[in-house]
Every structure is written in C-alpha cells, then in structure tokens.
Amino acid sequence: MKAKAYDEMTTADGAVRPHYAEFAAWLASQPKETLARKREEADLVFHRLGITFAVYGEAEGTERLIPFDQIPRILPAAEWTKLAAGLRQRVRALNAFLGDIYHGQEILKAGHIPAMQVLQNVQYRPEMQGLDVPGGIYAHIAGVDLVRAGEGEFYVLEDNLRVPSGVSYMLEDRRMMMRLFPDLFARHKIAPVEHYPDTLLEVLRTVAPVGVSNPTVALLTPGAHNSAYFEHAFLAQQMGIELVEGQDLFVADEQVFMRTTQGPRQVDVIYRRLDDDFIDPLAFRQDSMLGVPGLLSVYRAGRITLANAIGTGVADDKSIYPYVPDMVRFYLGEEPILNNVPTYMLRKPDDLAYTLDHLAELVVKEVHGSGGYGMLVGPAATKQEIEDFRARIIASPDKYIAQPTLALSTCPIFVDSGIAPRHIDLRPFVLSGREIRIVPGGLTRVALREGSLVVNSSQGGGTKDTWVLEN
Amino acid sequence: MLSRTADHLYWMARYTERAENLARMLDVTQRMSLLHGNQIDEAGWTAALAIAGCEASYRKTYDKVTPGGVLRHLTFDTDNAASIMRCLKAARENAHAVRGTLTSELWETINDTWIKVRESSPTIVEGNGAGEFFEWVKYRSHLSRGVTIGTMLQDEALWFARLGTYLERADSTARILDVKFQALLPEGSDAGDDADNAGDYYQWSTLLRSVSAFEIYRKVYRDRITPRRVAELFILRDDMPRSLHHCLDEVHALLNRVGNRQSAETERRAGLLHSSLQYGRIEDIFAEGLHPFLLDFLARAADLSERIANDFLVPKH
Numbered sequence: 001m002k003a004k005a006y007d008e009m010t011t012a013d014g015a016v017r018p019h020y021a022e023f024a025a026w027l028a029s030q031p032k033e034t035l036a037r038k039r040e041e042a043d044l045v046f047h048r049l050g051i052t053f054a055v056y057g058e059a060e061g062t063e064r065l066i067p068f069d070q071i072p073r074i075l076p077a078a079e080w081t082k083l084a085a086g087l088r089q090r091v092r093a094l095n096a097f098l099g100d101i102y103h104g105q106e107i108l109k110a111g112h113i114p115a116m117q118v119l120q121n122v123q124y125r126p127e128m129q130g131l132d133v134p135g136g137i138y139a140h141i142a143g144v145d146l147v148r149a150g151e152g153e154f155y156v157l158e159d160n161l162r163v164p165s166g167v168s169y170m171l172e173d174r175r176m177m178m179r180l181f182p183d184l185f186a187r188h189k190i191a192p193v194e195h196y197p198d199t200l201l202e203v204l205r206t207v208a209p210v211g212v213s214n215p216t217v218a219l220l221t222p223g224a225h226n227s228a229y230f231e232h233a234f235l236a237q238q239m240g241i242e243l244v245e246g247q248d249l250f251v252a253d254e255q256v257f258m259r260t261t262q263g264p265r266q267v268d269v270i271y272r273r274l275d276d277d278f279i280d281p282l283a284f285r286q287d288s289m290l291g292v293p294g295l296l297s298v299y300r301a302g303r304i305t306l307a308n309a310i311g312t313g314v315a316d317d318k319s320i321y322p323y324v325p326d327m328v329r330f331y332l333g334e335e336p337i338l339n340n341v342p343t344y345m346l347r348k349p350d351d352l353a354y355t356l357d358h359l360a361e362l363v364v365k366e367v368h369g370s371g372g373y374g375m376l377v378g379p380a381a382t383k384q385e386i387e388d389f390r391a392r393i394i395a396s397p398d399k400y401i402a403q404p405t406l407a408l409s410t411c412p413i414f415v416d417s418g419i420a421p422r423h424i425d426l427r428p429f430v431l432s433g434r435e436i437r438i439v440p441g442g443l444t445r446v447a448l449r450e451g452s453l454v455v456n457s458s459q460g461g462g463t464k465d466t467w468v469l470e471n
Numbered sequence: 472m473l474s475r476t477a478d479h480l481y482w483m484a485r486y487t488e489r490a491e492n493l494a495r496m497l498d499v500t501q502r503m504s505l506l507h508g509n510q511i512d513e514a515g516w517t518a519a520l521a522i523a524g525c526e527a528s529y530r531k532t533y534d535k536v537t538p539g540g541v542l543r544h545l546t547f548d549t550d551n552a553a554s555i556m557r558c559l560k561a562a563r564e565n566a567h568a569v570r571g572t573l574t575s576e577l578w579e580t581i582n583d584t585w586i587k588v589r590e591s592s593p594t595i596v597e598g599n600g601a602g603e604f605f606e607w608v609k610y611r612s613h614l615s616r617g618v619t620i621g622t623m624l625q626d627e628a629l630w631f632a633r634l635g636t637y638l639e640r641a642d643s644t645a646r647i648l649d650v651k652f653q654a655l656l657p658e659g660s661d662a663g664d665d666a667d668n669a670g671d672y673y674q675w676s677t678l679l680r681s682v683s684a685f686e687i688y689r690k691v692y693r694d695r696i697t698p699r700r701v702a703e704l705f706i707l708r709d710d711m712p713r714s715l716h717h718c719l720d721e722v723h724a725l726l727n728r729v730g731n732r733q734s735a736e737t738e739r740r741a742g743l744l745h746s747s748l749q750y751g752r753i754e755d756i757f758a759e760g761l762h763p764f765l766l767d768f769l770a771r772a773a774d775l776s777e778r779i780a781n782d783f784l785v786p787k788h
Contacts, residue, residue: 224568233571243571248475259474261627261783262731 006409019076067462069413073444080468086337091430096331098138102128123313134207140307142430148409161316168231170443173465191440191468197238203433215268251294269305319367347398355402362402441466477631478784479569484635486562491612492643494605499681516541518650547593574622584611641718649765662699682713703753716748737778
C-alpha cells in the first residue's frame with residue numbers, strides 16, 4: 001500500500017499550511033473566469049515566444065509546449081536555508097570525489113567504494129586521469145533532483161552532473177507568473193531568480209584557464225534538432241554569449257577558436273550542452289558530427305575550460321549514488337544534511353532476490369538511464385510490464401538498481417474540474433565556481449496525470465513557478 | 472558574428488531573391504510564348520531552362536520541352552533543387568537555423584511563405600493560375616525584403632542578408648538579359664534599331680516588365696523602345712534597382728562595411744567590377760559584344776560569391 005502523500009499546501013486534516021495562507025486567501029478571492037482567462041493567456045504567450053521543446057521521434061514542427069501550472073510551489077525561508085546548505089555540502093563532496101578518482105583515488109584505497117564500480121564504469125573517463133582542472137571544479141552546473149516523502153522530509157533522487165536542463169523553464173515560469181499576477185508578488189516577499197544567467201556567466205568566467213584575464217565564453221549546442229535547443233538559445237542570448245555548434249569551432253596552435261566574420265576568435269570557456277561521447281570525434285565517438293576535432297588535446301593542455309568537465313557522469317551514475325553520503329563523510333568530515341533514498345544494488349545477490357520478490361512495490365531504474373526512460377514504477381505497472389521487466393533484470397542484474405516507491409509530495413494544480421493535487425519534485429541548480437551559488441528555489445516539475453509519479457517533460461510532465469519566501 | 476550565422480542569413484536572402492527571380496523569369500517566358508499563338512515556343516521554354524540552369528535536370532525526367540513540363544519542373548518539383556518550392560524551403564531552413572538573430576516579424580513572414588507554398592497544389596500553375604502564383608511569389612519576396620529592412624537592426628546581420636540579395640539579383644538580371652538578347656536579336660542585327668514590328672515591341676516590353684522596368688524605361692528615355700537602351704537600362708543605369716550597376720553599388724558598399732583582415736582582395740575585385748559599370752558605355756559594350764560582356768560579368772560575380780564564402784561565411788580558418 002502506498003503511504004499518503006505529503007501535500008505542500010495543506011496538512012493531513014485539511015488546514016492550509018502557514019506559508020500558503022496568503023496565497024490561499026488570494027485564490028479564494030479570485031473569480032473562476034479570471035483564472036481561466038489567465039490560463040489561456042499563458043498558453044498564448046508561451047506559444048508566441050516559442051518556448052517549446054522538440055519531441056524525439058516526432059516529425060519536424062511537432063514542438064510541444066511544456067504545460068505550465070499557475071499555482072506556485074512555495075517553500076518557507078527556513079526550509080530553503082536547510083536545503084541550500086545540504087545542496088552545497090553534497091555538490092562540494094561530489095566535486096571532491098571527481099577530483100579524487102581522477103587523481104589519487106583515496107576513497108577507493110580506503111575501501112569506501114569498490115574500485116571496479118568506479119574504474120569499470122562506462123562513465124569513468126581514463127582521459128581525465130591526472131588532469132588538473134581550474135579550481136578543482138568538475139561539475140560547474142548541477143541539477144539535483146529532490147523529492148519530499150510522506151513525513152515531509154526531503155530526499156535526493158539523483159544528482160545530475162552532466163548537462164542538466166530545465167533552468168529556462170524556471171526563469172520563464174517566473175516571468176509568466178509576474179506577468180499574469182503582479183498583485184501576488186506585491187503580497188508576498190519572494191526571493192528573485194532572474195539573475196541566474198548573470199550568475200552562471202560569472203561562475204563560468206571564474207573557471208577560465210589559468211592566466212586568462214578576460215575570458216570569452218561560448219555555449220556549445222548539438223543544434224536546432226536537440227530537444228533542449230530552446231534553452232540553449234535562450235541562455236546564450238540572456239548571457240550575451242555566442243551559441244556555437246561544433247562546426248563553428250576549430251583547434252589550432254593548442255587553442256580553440258570560433259569562426260567569425262571578423263576572423264578567428266579565441267574561446268576560453270565552453271559551456272557545453274553536448275555529452276562527453278560527442279564532444280571530440282578524435283577522442284570519443286568517431287561518427288560524431290557535433291563535436292570539435294582536437295578539443296580534448298587542448299583541454300588536456302589546460303588551454304580551454306569545459307563546463308561541465310569531461311567524465312562527471314561517473315559521479316551521478318545510479319550505481320555510485322548509494323555512496324554519496326559516504327563521500328560527504330569521507331571528504332568533508334560532516335554528516336550529510338540531505339537524505340539518500342535507500343537503494344538496492346541488484347548486482348548484489350541479496351538485493352536482487354529481495355527486489356524480484358517485491359517488484360510490485362519498488363521503483364527499478366537502469367543504472368545509466370535518464371529522463372524517466374527505462375524505469376519501472378511497480379505500483380503503477382501492469383502485471384505484464386512487471387514480468388517483462390523481471391526478464392530484463394534477470395538477464396543483466398548489474399544494469400539496475402531498485403528503490404522503495406516514495407510517496408512524492410503533492411501540490412495542487414488547476415484541472416478542468418477545479419483544483420486537484422498532483423505529485424511534484426524539485427530541481428535546484430547548483431553553480432560551482434570560485435564559490436558555490438544557488439538561485440533560490442529551482443524548477444518544480446509536476447506529474448499532470450492523476451496518481452502518476454513521473455514528472456519528466458518527455459513523459460507528460462509540467463512545470464510550476466517555485467517560490468522561496470524571504471523572512 | 473559567427474560565420475555560420477552570417478552564412479545562413481546570406482543564403483536566406485539569396486534563396487528568397489532566387490525564388491522571386493524564377494517567378495519573374497517564368498512569368499515573362501509565359502507571356503512571350505502567348506505571342507506565338509498556337510505554336511509552342513520551344514526556344515523560349517528551352518531558354519527558361521537555360522536561365523535557371525536546369526536543362527540537364529529537366530532532360531532526365533522529360534523527353535520534350537513543353538510549357539507544362541518546364542513550369543512543373545521549375546515551380547513545384549521537389550526533386551529539383553532549383554525549383555521555386557525548393558528555394559522557398561531553403562530560405563525557410565536557413566532562417567530557422569538563425570531564428571534567434573531574426574526579428575520575430577521576419578521569421579514569421581518567411582515561415583508563413585513556406586507554409587502557404589507547401590499547402591498549395593502544384594496544379595495551380597497549370598492553365599490560368601500560373602500568373603497569379605508568380606505574382607504571389609513576387610509579393611512574398613517584396614514582403615520579406617521589406618520586413619528585413621523595416622525591422623532588423625542595422626548591423627552585420629542585415630548587411631550579410633543584403634549582400635545575398637544583391638549578388639543573387641545581379642546574377643539573375645545578367646542571365647535573363649543574356650538569354651533573351653540572343654533570342655530576340657540574332658547576331659548581326661543592329662541594337663539601335665527600333666523594335667519596329669508589333670511582335671518585337673511586345674517581346675521587348677515583356678522583357679522590361681520582367682524586371683519591373685517598363686514604366687522606368689518610359690520615364691528615363693521618354694522615347695521608342697530600342698534594344699540598345701534596354702541593355703543600357705539593365706546594365707548601366709544605377710537608378711534602376713535591378714540593374715547590374717545598382718546591384719554592384721550595393722555589393723561594393725556592403726563589402727566595405729563588413730570587411731575583415733583577409734577580405735581586401737575581394738573588396739578590390741568588387742570595386743573593379745563596380746567601376747567598370749560605373750564608367751562603362753553601352754556603345755563600347757556592344758562593340759565588344761554583349762554576350763561576351765555578360766559571360767564575363769557572370770564569371771566575376773561568381774568569383775565574388777566564392778570569395779565572400781571563403782572570407783566570411785565558411786572560412787577554412
């Protein structure tokens with residue numbers, strides 16, 4: 001049986017939580033028609049601005065809007081302060097882990113993590129071994145997925161350290177809410193998020209190669225057919241930097257240059273939204289047309305910064321995830337502030353046996369999967385789906401982990417019949433440069449289907465504005 | 472500006488202009504062929520294929536040159552990369568790639584043109600609908616050019632788009648003039664003669680209309696139509712917006728604006744070609760031969776295009 005979910009707005013006995021009191025009063029005073037009209041207005045504006053994402057496997061032109069819900073997800077100041085401290089701690093530990101496994105591998109020698117789990121992981125990049133990166137930072141941009149479970153406590157679901165996306169929706173959702181309901185912003189003291197692109201640019205500039213005083217930053221995109229292309233173009237424009245594709249860059253004299261109409265222009269920092277595998281056809285996938293031949297050699301010579309660094313995937317891999325609390329203790333000598341979800345590693349016979357016995361209760365995930373693809377949500381699956389998955393697990397158990405099904409917290413959304421609770425998560429964006437910066441809040445994703453726990457936009461999820469109240 | 476961005480803007484404008492010029496050329500071919508009554512003007516339609524550079528691709532699909540075949544091949548044939556349909560598609564694809572650089576009005580205009588032409592039935596160019604279709608293509612080209620000038624920031628982005636427009640237009644005007652002159656004025660005839668018989672008069676006036684220059688001719692010369700003056704208007708009049716001279720005024724000035732460290736030679740060649748039009752005389756051109764003159768012009772315009780690509784748009788480094 002699934003435990004009752006924690007609701008962000010109301011307590012179990014139906015009382016409005018204090019930090020939602022002002023909003024609830026406002027909502028009660030709004031005529032239904034006004035709210036309906038505002039929903040239409042939001043749809044129209046999002047369409048006109050072209051805030052869409054391309055859907056893989058569908059013909060060109062089938063760009064979809066990510067549904068936007070107008071009821072904000074509100075976090076009180078004290079709760080956010082604790083979360084932010086936990087996020088800082090976790091990302092510091094993860095960066096320390098990456099620096100360690102690509103240098104002395106102390107954590108492996110100390111026996112906290114089985115060495116083969118790291119060194120034989122496909123996301124472990126031997127090319128990074130012994131390489132120093134500016135400031136020792138590997139994951140400059142981390143999108144840490146948090147969920148709140150039955151009792152109201154937060155858990156980290158995954159640490160996205162490769163090319164996390166979604167921040168453009170955080171910014172657009174806020175802009176839209178301010179446009180639709182300016183009076184709400186007058187009634188609340190809401191921490192601003194609009195400075196995210198400036199903060200990101202500052203962070204990227206602080207991690208330029210040593211000796212570069214006025215670094216040129218560019219955003220590398222796989223191109224217009226990528227599902228997150230809108231976000232790439234949006235961030236480049238907001239930061240005032242060039243949006244480049246692989247073909248716009250070339251390597252000469254151990255430097256990376258952009259081809260411009262005024263001749264070659266040196267690039268010092270690349271905010272890349274392209275996976276490791278595609279970034280340099282000479283070093284990784286040879287069939288990649290998206291990358292820059294020779295980029296890795298410049299990188300290894302310390303003449304270009306890549307954000308995020310190559311090889312960060314080994315730290316957000318689901319097979320490494322269970323060890324993150326150990327990393328916090330090992331590198332920082334602190335107790336973890338944020339909880340990990342208990343995780344069964346199916347490469348272990350005991351965990352495998354338990355999981356196979358309890359498939360209907362568990363969530364099973366592919367170790368290297370992402371985006372909500374390739375997972376089984378036991379309580380929501382049909383018998384057939386469970387049996388199909390069982391066969392896949394038995395065929396290669398080490399490809400999977402399992403976790404108890406968390407009763408993700410809910411937040412009300414507008415539905416045709418009025419207002420109803422739906423499950424949500426939270427992805428704050430943690431920026432690491434000379435110091436760690438976090439814009440208050442993050443992206444709240446919501447599973448629009450009743451009872452669904454899958455919030456990914458590729459699987460029919462929507463988004464909400466996220467408010468951190470200031471005291 | 473990124474070279475790739477400039478390249479997309481340049482080709483967006485070039486393909487838009489090319490679609491317009493194809494429509495103009497086909498329109499004039501069809502009008503001229505009407506003068507032949509029941510006889511099929513095979514020479515005229517073959518010339519149309521030659522101007523569009525599509526003779527070889529046409530022969531692959533069709534045995535005989537017919538008005539219907541040529542119209543189909545040059546308008547809605549999606550297998551022919553030089554058809555109007557494909558030009559409008561290419562213009563839209565180039566615009567899409569740099570959507571962030573365009574104003575939203577410009578993107579919407581170009582996208583709209585593509586959506587409408589994609590939804591049109593190829594049969595509209597059969598029978599009486601062709602003229603209307605050509606008018607529509609011209610109108611959409613006027614619209615996107617107007618929106619370009621009326622909404623875009625006057626920086627490199629605009630200049631590369633304009634460069635594409637004028638290089639394409641110069642190429643097109645030279646081709647139309649060359650092919651039509653060879654057809655209308657066999658070697659040895661005197662270009663100074665009146666277009667004396669009625670048939671000739673209509674042929675020359677139709678050629679003028681193909682570049683929107685019939686009224687211009689009347690205004691400028693206030694006299695009979697002679698082939699020599701038609702050539703002068705097409706080549707040397709800098710106040711005629713589709714003349715070679717006017718196009719080179721613009722190309723030369725735009726190149727000076729966008730010039731970079733390696734483009735000095737390209738600017739020099741553009742200047743040289745420009746001055747030959749600025750100081751050229753129609754008598755001298757005819758004395759040397761119009762056809763060789765135009766062939767030389769086309770080669771030098773192609774050379775400029777290639778040099779612009781190398782210097783700015785797809786530099787080796």
